[in-house]
Amino acid sequence: MKFLPYENFTVQSSEPLTAVVRRLEAQIEAPRIRWSFSRNHPPYAGKLSENGFEVRRIIHYRNSFLPRIRGQFEASSGGTKVRIRMDLHPLIIAFLLFWCSLWYSVTIPVFLLILLNLIQGPFWQGLMFVVIPTVMLPAIYFSFRYEADRSRRKLTNIILGNSP
Template structure:
């Protein structure tokens, strides 16, 4: 497990870009905020001419689900797909606020700490930080292999 929730992958498909886009669109549904879709697909998000922004379609909650941001690169013998797996930008924004507030809380409590000699508050803040980081990393890295496998299966040649 890496310490940052970031990974990349490259897939070569022996099809033209238009065929790759259409194949991916068959497995991606638009994001629905208020109701579930009836069509069961592997991913939700959007596919455009230049790339895609998708995440795995799951039946449970996981804010640390990998967000796949990909681009299509046409080549003479097909298409190369470059994919970045990261946290969703809103999750990154929340984590920045969360860890920032922990740091500010710790800084605000350092000077009284030296007067009283009670370091327990810093241990609590450190514990919150470690727990939050582990929860994020475990949630992300547990889902990365599933997302990679599903995306690879979409573009695998038929058997």
């Protein structure tokens, strides 16, 4: 398992760049703050240009680990290649690093002091503080994976012109 979740993949289309951009254009709206509950919108919000795109999937629930999706177009005589990278937003990464470093800088010394019997406390209590974040990291990873897999399928269908 990767420490920080990300995914790189490439989609090869036999169609020219303009056709791929046109299909993506129909599925991406300009970024905006959403206060309404309308579900009548494209699946993605972000920026699209002739060189690439940066989008996020529009969801109607909370998920801080929603992938940030960036793609680059490469036109060739045989069609268009789209290189896509999905990763966490840098602020989420910064928060996770700050939280984990703060948590472990306090709990590991306490755990070691309990382990060496220098302070009183049951062993499982000290172990619990070390294990909780270790269990949370896979939860974060699988939350990202769930959203990344959905976006990968959807983007591949859009780029190749398949019905979703």
